[in-house]
Amino acid sequence: MNLWERMTGSDLNREWKAFEARAQALPADHRAAWGQITVHLFPYGDFTGRNLMPILDSALGLLEETAADGASVHDVLGEDIAGFCAALAGGKGARTYRDRWREQLNRNVARKLGRLGG
Structure with a gap:
């Protein structure tokens, strides 16, 4: 990633689009859980959200594995x-x-x- 991509955030946009494409391949209940995960994780992000990208990638990977195994979202996430x-x-x-x-x-x-008072 070069400086320009970091400054403009285009790398984050590209990564987010990849996440969304992966999420679209999930079953409906897993997609709904992905939506809830993103909503609940965003408050923990820094100004740009860069710190959340590895966490979001891991969470999406967990959902993908859960869907591949045929397990329900509630069994894994609670x-x-x-x-x-x-x-x-x-x-x-x-x-x-x-x-x-x-x-x-x-x-x-x-x-x-x-400073004003003293």
Whole structure:
């Protein structure tokens, strides 16, 4: 991957299209689970979402293997897909980009108020 692809995100678009093509080959219940997984994993992503690509690839691979074995989605992922995604992304209570941005904003505001007040 070259610098231009990284800057424009075209590598991510290409990878995402490949994920979607793979997901279209899945049975309907597995495609629905893929949709839920993507929705529940996105909050754990960084600004670009690059950190999620290996996780999404692994999750899609798991769905593909599950479909090939004939197992149901619920047998593998359980009933709590949001919990599965939280565990996959780093466990419950894992810091998301929102948490990091909130902490940074609080530090910046505290620093500015300290300068104005002192």
